Amino acid sequence: MSELILTKNQYLEVEKLALGAFQPLTGFMNEDQFHSVTDNMRLPNGEPFPLPVALDLTPDQASNIKGLPTVALVFEGEEIGTLKPEDQFKCDRENASLKIFGTEDPNHPGVAYFRGGGGVFAGGSVSLTKRVEFEYSKEERTPAETRALFAARGWKRIVGFQTRNTPHRAHEYLQRVGLEHVDGLFVQPLVGRKKKGDYTPAAILAGYRALIDDFYQSDRVVFGILSTWMRYAGPREAVFHAIIRRNYGCTHFIVGRDHAGVGDYYDKYAAHDLTKRFDGELGIEIFRLKGPYHCAACDGIVTEQTCPHETTLPSAVTHISGTDIRAMLVGGRTPEPHLIRPEIIAALEGVPLFVLEDEA
Numbered sequence: 001m002s003e004l005i006l007t008k009n010q011y012l013e014v015e016k017l018a019l020g021a022f023q024p025l026t027g028f029m030n031e032d033q034f035h036s037v038t039d040n041m042r043l044p045n046g047e048p049f050p051l052p053v054a055l056d057l058t059p060d061q062a063s064n065i066k067g068l069p070t071v072a073l074v075f076e077g078e079e080i081g082t083l084k085p086e087d088q089f090k091c092d093r094e095n096a097s098l099k100i101f102g103t104e105d106p107n108h109p110g111v112a113y114f115r116g117g118g119g120v121f122a123g124g125s126v127s128l129t130k131r132v133e134f135e136y137s138k139e140e141r142t143p144a145e146t147r148a149l150f151a152a153r154g155w156k157r158i159v160g161f162q163t164r165n166t167p168h169r170a171h172e173y174l175q176r177v178g179l180e181h182v183d184g185l186f187v188q189p190l191v192g193r194k195k196k197g198d199y200t201p202a203a204i205l206a207g208y209r210a211l212i213d214d215f216y217q218s219d220r221v222v223f224g225i226l227s228t229w230m231r232y233a234g235p236r237e238a239v240f241h242a243i244i245r246r247n248y249g250c251t252h253f254i255v256g257r258d259h260a261g262v263g264d265y266y267d268k269y270a271a272h273d274l275t276k277r278f279d280g281e282l283g284i285e286i287f288r289l290k291g292p293y294h295c296a297a298c299d300g301i302v303t304e305q306t307c308p309h310e311t312t313l314p315s316a317v318t319h320i321s322g323t324d325i326r327a328m329l330v331g332g333r334t335p336e337p338h339l340i341r342p343e344i345i346a347a348l349e350g351v352p353l354f355v356l357e358d359e360a
């Protein structure tokens with residue numbers, strides 16, 4: 001059988017497709033699906049799907065598998081599954097970037113990755129014979145496993161939480177608000193290919209362990225990583241993240257400020273607006289939450305829904321972002337306790353905090 005050698009990132013995509021994380025997809029998108037999703041955020045049958053899941057090949061790779069019924073997928077010398085090639089196609093990547101990311105700016109990391117791809121997309125269904133193995137594999141759960149776990153705990157309503165950060169006070173607030181409304185919380189940090197300066201999986205894990213074990217009712221929380229890559233597609237990616245969490249068995253999903261954003265490319269609540277357009281169609285309900293931030297006048301973590309001081313006393317307000325906390329930690333400053341719990345800072349002691357260079 002002919003072979004196609006995959007990158008780690010492509011292998012992770014095959015795995016997610018095969019495990020049902022990207023349902024209703026069972027393979028890489030064909031040309032019709034790709035254009036339908038890029039243009040309309042829907043599959044050809046009308047079902048919402050906001051981002052392409054496409055196998056990006058070099059022209060040589062593409063011509064080697066053209067017309068074959070089945071191709072062995074190989075990672076680091078080992079066969080991990082198969083692809084049944086369906087079609088091959090190209091697209092105008094600048095134009096597609098504008099639709100997917102709202103910008104064609106090559107400084108946008110998602111755009112840079114997309115525009116730097118191989119040149120030819122190959123559609124087709126996949127099968128998986130070997131799971132991805134990496135340092136944190138034991139922290140990952142499959143959709144079947146989380147569904148079984150939620151059922152075993154008797155949970156009917158489960159809220160999913162997406163993150164790329166070690167937990168700070170704003171994320172903790174969002175999670176607690178979520179927990180007020182449902183039976184359980186599923187914290188699912190995304191740990192796929194990262195860019196320089198992102199938190200390491202080790203830092204995310206250590207921080208959440210400290211938070212869940214000592215500050216939450218740990219039997220109301222499930223933790224499991226999601227090994228896929230950030231697209232940095234902002235609002236469209238918020239919808240994608242919600243669909244993924246539906247597939248893992250969540251009934252609700254938290255979308256906060258600037259979900260899946262990067263830099264200043266997206267309005268802070270653009271993801272709220274876009275998810276609203278799909279209300280009732282996603283199979284998961286979106287908790288659209290504002291803020292939160294710390295207010296010295298209110299003396300706590302609040303939101304623009306509950307505190308007036310963002311406009312009347314801006315000096316009292318400190319916005320909490322993973323990026324700012326990261327900058328403090330990189331600069332050797334300890335973030336203040338109202339931004340991140342000292343217990344979490346302590347848990348990070350000796351843990352490599354940040355990715356040192358862009359991953360392939």
Ligand SMILES: [Zn+2]
Pocket residue numbers: 295296297298299302307308309310316
């Ligand atoms: Zn206030």
